[in-house]
Amino acid sequence: MIDLKDLRERPDVYRANMRKKARDDKLLNHALAMDEKWRGFKIKADSLRAERNKVSEAINQAKKKGKDARELIKKAREIPEKLKKLEEEESRTYIELQRALYDIPNLMHSDVPIGKSEKDNVVRKIVGPTEPLKASPGTIRGDYAHHSFAYSDSVGIAVKNLIHASGNIEEAKKEIKLWFKDKELHTYKTVHEKHVF
Numbered sequence: 001m002i003d004l005k006d007l008r009e010r011p012d013v014y015r016a017n018m019r020k021k022a023r024d025d026k027l028l029n030h031a032l033a034m035d036e037k038w039r040g041f042k043i044k045a046d047s048l049r050a051e052r053n054k055v056s057e058a059i060n061q062a063k064k065k066g067k068d069a070r071e072l073i074k075k076a077r078e079i080p081e082k083l084k085k086l087e088e089e090e091s092r093t094y095i096e097l098q099r100a101l102y103d104i105p106n107l108m109h110s111d112v113p114i115g116k117s118e119k120d121n122v123v124r125k126i127v128g129p130t131e132p133l134k135a136s137p138g139t140i141r142g143d144y145a146h147h148s149f150a151y152s153d154s155v156g157i158a159v160k161n162l163i164h165a166s167g168n169i170e171e172a173k174k175e176i177k178l179w180f181k182d183k184e185l186h187t188y189k190t191v192h193e194k195h196v197f
Contacts, residue, residue, distance in 0.1 A: 001101050001193065004035060017107050020114050031100035038097050041090035045083060052079045127165045 007014055011032060018025045055076045062069035128139030131149050135142035140163050152159045166172035176185070 001098075002104050002106060004097075004101060007031065007101075007104070008035065013107065014104065017105065020108055021105055023105065027100060027103055031097060031104060034093055034097035034100055038090060038093040041086055041093055045086045045090055048079060048083045048086060052076065052083070055079065127163055131159065 002014070007028075011028070014028055015025050018028055055072055059069045059072045059076060062072060126139060128135030128141035130141075132141040132145035133148035135145065137143060145160065145163075147157075147160050149159060164175070166175055
């Protein structure tokens, strides 16, 4: 997941990164909007907490001086409900912000070549074509795999092509469902996600 502080400070760098990956920056704009909304809720909640403290102090002072504190008490009783609603909105907005941040791609290293489409994807070129027999020397499949479609069909086995790389996200989603059961898929949080966010 990307660093929220870095995104705030360098949104144009992330926009350029999205363009390099041929991705629409709507998600980035949504994350920035959620961040602004979340910070707005935090400011309002902090302000309400400060008001609660001031009203509590004013009630104490009024009671010490023997003054009528009914209006202050009435005001003090309204604050917790307002604060609860604000905190709920803050929490919902933060969750939506986190989801958006998860979907924004990491910044590419400057050495990564930029292609015109997914067909220019360097990772796919390194892996080689799906059929190892057609893979060029220097690709992973070309150097380390040897089964052809014909051989695999003749002996009734799947092509053992050593490595897999989906061509795009849609392909990956289909292939994950094809090759894995739901119980075999796992998600986890990194140490940073557990302790920082």
